[in-house]
Amino acid sequence: MDQAxxxxxxGKRLAVVxxxxxxxxFGNIAYKELKQRGYQVYIVHPTASEIDGEPCYPSLGALKExxxxxxxxxxxxxxxxxxxxxxxxxxxxxxxxxxxDSPELLQLGESLGLNLIHGKCILMYAEPVRSFHSFHRFFVRLTGKL
Incomplete structure (x- = not known):
């Protein structure tokens, strides 16, 4: 697993968009799974005030934490x-x-100086890795790409 x-x-406090x-x-799945894995997760949605009983924030800039x-x-x-x-x-x-991701999106992220991780599923890396993701992670490890 690379350092990034x-x-x-x-980091245990994540925003999910x-x-x-x-x-x-998938954002709903990621939110629920990350929360179950002990992360403090904040949902960002431009128009919803809540999803699944959890408050939403209209933008990343609106996060209180x-x-x-x-x-x-x-x-x-x-x-x-x-x-x-x-x-x-x-x-x-x-x-x-x-x-x-797309080439344009990655280029924008680079120009903004962001640290981007892409082409990977966070649920294969956020511990504890469970169910299907655990099985998938095992095979990715065999290929040396984890």
């Missing part, structure tokens, strides 16, 4: 604004969930 990933998952009111998006990192689970077109918001809020560590 270790440092990111060591990409949870939905319907509860059917300082977070250690941001988990982004939105399409790249929406991710562009999220990265700009992270930069404006002084947040440097951003995990872009799989299929959420």
């Amino acid at each position: 990933v270790k440092d990111f998952v060591a 990409g949870a939905s009111r319907s509860g059917k998006k 300082q977070v250690d990192g941001v988990v982004v689970s939105v399409p790249p077109t929406q991710g562009m604004q999220v990265l700009q918001d992270a930069s404006k809020a002084g947040l440097k560590d951003v995990w872009i969930q799989q299929q959420g």
Whole structure:
């Protein structure tokens, strides 16, 4: 596991961008799983006041608590604004969930001086790793890509 990933998952206060009111998006799964794993998780949603009984914040800048990192689970077109918001809020560590990145998004993150992790699922690295992710992690370790 590379140092950037270790440092990111060591931070215990995370914002999650990409949870939905319907509860059917990966952002909802990430939020619930990270919370179960002992993380303090804040949901960022531009229009929802709460999701699953938890308060939402309209932007990263509206968070009342300082977070250690941001988990982004939105399409790249929406991710562009999220990265700009992270930069404006002084947040440097951003995990872009799989299929959420694009060359343009990564270029923007680099130009903003953000520490980006992408192409990986946070649930394979945030301890304790469980269920399917534990099985998947085992095989990724065998390939030497963990």
